[in-house]
Amino acid sequence: MGKWQSAGIDGDQCAQPEARDGWLWNRPAAAARATLILAHGAGAPMDSEFMMQMAQLLAARGVAVVRFEFDHMAARRLDGKKRPPNPQAKLLEKWRGVYARVRQQVAGPLAIGGKSMGGRMASVLADELGADALVCLGYPFHAVGKPDKPRVAHLAELRTPTLIVQGERDALGDRQTVAGYQLSKAITLHWLASGDHDLKPLKRSGFSHAQHMQAAADVVAGFLAG
Secondary structure (H helix, E strand, C coil): CCCCCCCCCCHHHHCCCEEECCEEEECCCCCCCEEEEEECCCCCCCCCHHHHHHHHHHHHCCEEEEEECCHHHHHHHHHCCCCCCCCHHHHHHHHHHHHHHHHHHCCCCEEEEEECHHHHHHHHHHHHHCCCEEEEECCCCCCCCCCCCCCCHHHHCCCCCEEEEEECCCCCCCHHHHCCCCCCCCEEEEEECCCCCCCCCCHHHCCCHHHHHHHHHHHHHHHHHC
16 A cells, blocks of 8 residues: 555556655646645555545546545554544644645635545535636445435535536435435535446446546536536
8 A cells, every 4th residue: 555556557658657755746738727736545545546546647648646645544644553543623634734735736716526435525625715617537426225314415605616427326325315415516426337435336337447447537627628
């Protein structure tokens, strides 16, 4: 987990990310059209295969991506011990600090978001921070097996332009369940056929995980460019 490793994507997308101040940057070859701060989920680090692939794919599409780690994951990197996520207040404090520092370093549109929990925490702060956009990959609309206890109250009032890329069979919010939630008109939902929480489809769907990752990167890059 401690090594910055390639996600195994072909061509110039395999360039190693730039590690700086405990963060990982993936930058486009040309000037970035936008910058996205991408936070990891509850149980996987910023250099997980999913996070690495998405950062590389977006950089290849003109979006600069910076990844950071919440304190519980940074501690795990040091001693290898698994920990539960920090309390929400501490997660949000971390997000505020990272956003403030990145905003000082980049020009142009600055979006925030993340995978699962990282995206959910970003969604809580998007309006407060004045982010230009919000991107959530596999949003945890509810805990596994608890669709009757949704985590969506703040999403009904969200003002920040938002894109949620979701697998149709995500156990934390499938297409049928999410259709019953009241969401802000600022939110665009992009569904990936047969995808799970990691956007991985069933084989019988006719799609591969790589195709869904490419499709997700396409729609995110288009959303941020727009």
